[in-house]
Amino acid sequence: MTNKLHARAETLIAKERIEGISTAEQEWLGQHLRECTQCAERASATQQALRSLRTVSVPLPRELAARTQFRVRLRAQELQAREPRWRLIWAMCGASWVAGAATAPYVWHGLEWIGHRTGMPDIVWKMGFGVWWAVPAIVAAAILLMEGGERSPARDVDGPA
C-alpha cells in the first residue's frame, strides 16, 4: 500500500467526524481500515480522543444560576423603572414639536420685529429661528447622552476582572 493511500485514509478519518464524507468515501475508508492495521489504529485513536472529549464534565459554581437570576431581575427592574420616564420624554418632545410648528409664523414675526428694533443683522435673528426649532432635539439628545453616561460601557466590557 502506498503512503498516498494512508494519507487519504487519515484525511477521511478526520473529515468523517468534522464535515462528513460521501457514501463512496465511506466504503473506501471501511475497506482500507479492514486491510490496514495502522490506519485502523489511527481511526480508533481519533474515536477515543472524541469520546474522551465528550466525557469531560464541568462542575458548576455553587448557586451560579440563582445569583445570575437575581442580578438579571435587578437589572430588569432598573430598565423597567426607566420606561415611564422615556415615554414622558418622547411625549414632551412630540408636543414641543407640534407647538413649535403651530407657533412658527408668530415666532418668525416676533424674531423679525426684535431684529429690526435692535438693528441686528437678518442672519442673526434667522439663525435664532433655526435654534428655536432645534431646541426639542437638543434637549432629547442631552437626555440621551446623560442616560448613556449613567449606564457606563465599562461595566459591560470591563466588568469581569
Added chain:
Amino acid sequence: MADDKKLLVQGLRQRNPEVLDRLIEQYQYRLFRYLLYITGNTERAEDFFQETWIRVLERGHQYDGKFKFEAWLFTIARNLVIDWQRQKKAVSLDAMTDPEEGKGFEIVDEKAESPLQLFLQSESQDRVQASLEQLPAAYREVLLLRFQEEMQLDEIARIQATPISTVKSRLYRGLDALKGLLAGGGAQ
C-alpha cells in the same frame, strides 16, 4: 417547536423574568462550560456568565428566532470576552482569534489560582484535562462547539464570525493536536 421559539422571542422582547429564569437554568451548564473553555479561568467564566445574561436581557429584542438560541447566546458571550480582551490587551482581533498567530485567543491568567485545571478534577479525566489545557483556546472552542455542542459548521462560523473554511481548518488542527496530546499522555 415553532411555537416554543415564538414564545421565546416574545418573552425576550418583553423582558419576561420567568422566561429569562428558565433560560438561565436551562443553559447554565452549556454556557458556563463554553466560557470556561474560552477563558480558561473559573472566576472570569463566572463573571462573563452573569454579564452574558444581562446582555440577553438588554438585547433580547434583537433575537429573531431565525437561528438556534444557543448560537445567539454563545455569540453574545464570545463578543463580551473578545471586547474585554481587546480592551485589556489592546491587541488585534485576528491575533486573538487565530491560534496560528502567536498564542491565540488565550487570556493571560494573572491570578492563576483557579485555572481550567482546578475545575476539571475528576481522576479519570486527568489526561483529557491536561491535553485540553495545552490546546490553544481557539481550538478548544471549536472542538467544544462541534463535538460537545454538536453544532453544524455554519453555526460555528456564525458564532465566530469567520468563514466556514477557517472553522474547518481549526477543527482539523484542533483534532489533530488533541489526538497527539492524548497519545503523548497530555501534560508533561
